[in-house]
Amino acid sequence: MSKKVHEFNDIIRKLRKELFGKGPERIHTVFVENMAVSTLYGNMTPTERFIASTPEGLQIVRAARTRMIQELYTKEPPAGMEELIGSKLLHLFSDIKIEEDVAISVFIFEDIISE
Template sequence: MSRNMEHQFSMLVREIRKEFVGNGPKEISTRFIGSWAVSEMRGNLTNIEKFMMNSIDGEKMVHEARTEFVKKIYNDKGVRQRFEELMGAHIVRIFSDIDIEADIAMTVFVFDKPLQSKE
C-alpha cells in the first residue's frame, strides 16, 4: 500500500474527528499492516478537556467520554462507508483508546482483506 493511501486515510480520520468532535488531532500517522490500518493521533484533547483533567475525577471522565464517543462515531454507517470506499474493503472491527496524560490516541481498523493499492 502506498504512502499516499496512508496519507489519504489519515486525512479522512482527521476530517471525521473534526466533523464530530470539533477539532482533529494535531498530528496523525497511519500505517497499513496486512488487513489492519493503525492510526496514531497526537494532540487530541480540547482546551475544555485539558481543564477538566485538573479536577479529581476529571481524567477518568475525559477518558471515558473520549473512548465511548469515538466508538459511537465509528459505529455510524456513513462514517464506516467513507473508510470502506477509500480502501475497497469492509470494516470488520475497530479498536480505539486514548492515553489522556500523553494526549495520544490509537485506532486500529480491521478490514475483511489485506489492504492493497487501488491502482
C-alpha cells in the same frame, strides 16, 4: 507517506474535528495485513484539558472520547473510508492516553489492505 495513508488520515482528522471540534494535530498510520493502525497526537481541546486536570475529570474525558468514537464507527464507517481501503470495516479498537494526549485506533477490515 503513500497517497492512500494520507487520504486515510484526512478521513480520520475530518471526522474527529466534526465530532470533538478539534482534529488531531498529527496522525501516523501504518497498514498491516487487514489492519490500519493509527497513532493520533494532539487530540484534546482546551476544555477537555481543563476537565482532565483532576483524576475524576481525566477518567470522564477518556471514557467520553473512547465511547463516542466507538459508537460512531459502529453505526457507520466514515464516508469514503471503505471505498478508499477497498474493503468493509469490521471492527475498531480505540483508546486514548489523556496525560500525554496520544490516542491509538486499530481498524480491522475484511480484506488485506494494498498500498
